[in-house]
Amino acid sequence: MSALYRQLYEKLRADIEQHRIAVGDRLPPEAELVETHQVSSITIKRALDLLRADGFIVRRPRLGTFVISDVQTAGLAEHAGGGARPLIGCVITNFDDTFGTKIIGGAIDEAQDRATLVINRSLGDQSAEDRLIRALVDSGAKAIILEPSSSEFVPPVVLELITRSFPLVIIDRLLDGVPVSTIASDNVAGAREATEHLIDLGHRRIGLITSAGPVSTLDERRRGFLLANATASVDHDERNEFRGVESTRPFSDTPIEDDIEALTEFVAARRDLTGFVVSEFNIALLLREACRRLDLEIPRHRSVVCFDHPDLFFDRAAFRFTHIRQDQDALGRRSVEQALAQIDDPGAIGKHTLPTTLVPGDSTRKLRTRKG
Structure with a gap:
């Protein structure tokens, strides 16, 4: 049987991956974990260290330990040349087969062999949006791709990242007067x-x-x-x-x-x-x-x-x-391309507008005009 800390690590990891503990949740204090799992504080610390090393959680001073991803984001594949792939965090409002799924697909395809992509959704909650971005940056993300829930309210963390020249790409939105890269349809x-x-x-x-x-x-x-x-x-x-x-x-x-x-x-x-x-x-x-x-x-x-x-x-x-x-696939691909370009050169801000296409269907017909 594996060591106790390894068993606890596997249990907590499963809880995170299966969303019994959600991304953005704060884990209970270590003393509470000791009482709940009936193990020593050393066992708790070692299990949490493993979760942190794999990119599932982050320790934030004075605030506690937070879940930042439901997938492993550290210790993953590397470039053939031996260098670690940059971590790119992506926070979108929501997605379905109508809009969003293909954006994610395009981003994943473009990131393949070039970057590690971690995707979260805010569901339009501005506080969650801010929290998720901070968690991704704390976990080591080198760039952020964001579909903001609002064009009128800019999350404080976005302004902070801009002042730091942190690579940031906004998709499907325009933020007036904000010097940031955008990828959007026309x-x-x-x-x-x-x-x-x-x-x-x-x-x-x-x-x-x-x-x-x-x-x-x-x-x-x-x-x-x-x-x-x-x-x-x-x-x-x-x-x-x-x-x-x-x-x-x-x-x-x-x-x-x-x-x-x-x-x-x-x-x-x-x-x-x-x-x-x-x-x-x-x-x-x-x-x-x-x-x-x-x-x-x-x-x-x-x-x-x-x-x-x-x-x-x-x-x-x-x-x-x-x-x-x-062109949702292009929206996803171009967002990753732009993020990688700004990782290489933080000043390489780009504004990209992609064309759209009219697709005839069953819901329109020529209007009949009355005679005489």
């Missing part, structure tokens, strides 16, 4: 193309539907929407905008039904709208249900263009929204 052009697609199909009364999130992405998409209307000399009324969807936001406790009811009321009150530009796929699903409750079919009665769409390779008969596709 959301203005994407929203403009989505709106122009509806205009080309004959729609002149077009609504905009977004979430209530405080992020630059939504502001950019609204700007593109307004620009397309103005360029085509299409009158726009702000009452044609619904920007209050809550249930799709990370960490939201708003019931989906509340948003569907609100959208149903909005569509019913704006019967003159024949098309909609929607900021994300999940909101398009809510809109489709709201229209169904009003006996309005998409695209027979209303046309919809949204951003992003999950791949549906398994079902060719599935309904597909006409959508704006972001």
Whole structure:
């Protein structure tokens, strides 16, 4: 049988890897661990030393011991030349098959054989965001890739890292007036193309539907929407905008039904709208249900263009929204490339805007005009 400290190490490691102890949690004081596990303080110290050496925990003076990763981040593979691969920490708001999963995939592929990538998510909690970044830096991260939960509030740790010229890359967001690298899609052009697609199909009364999130992405998409209307000399009324969807936001406790009811009321009150530009796929699903409750079919009665769409390779008969596709793989790859460039040269700050693509689907059709 292995030594007691090794057994305790394996147990605590399993608890972390299986999320019984979550990333960001503070471990109990050593005295409490001694009482809980009925072992000596020396055994506790040796087990914690192993966890710390493997990158699972970090000791923060006067605060305690915190879990910083649910995967091993130290003692991993090295370059063929013998040097250790740099550790890059990545903190994203959330991810799913609609948006985020492919960003992570691209980042992992780009980091392969070049860096060790540790990924955490904040779920839109700004305090968790700050805590996770600090924990990654404390664990030895040489660069941070961050998808901020807000473009209006900059986490204090981000400002601290910038003043230290610490390699930092912001993805899918723009932080005005902050000297930091960014990797983002051209959301203005994407929203403009989505709106122009509806205009080309004959729609002149077009609504905009977004979430209530405080992020630059939504502001950019609204700007593109307004620009397309103005360029085509299409009158726009702000009452044609619904920007209050809550249930799709990370960490939201708003019931989906509340948003569907609100959208149903909005569509019913704006019967003159024949098309909609929607900021994300999940909101398009809510809109489709709201229209169904009003006996309005998409695209027979209303046309919809949204951003992003999950791949549906398994079902060719599935309904597909006409959508704006972001190059998520490139977003992930470029973020790692930029982080590595700044590890080599902290002053190599770069601003990268990636093009989007309109993908026709089943949710738009040419508007029929009444004769005579």
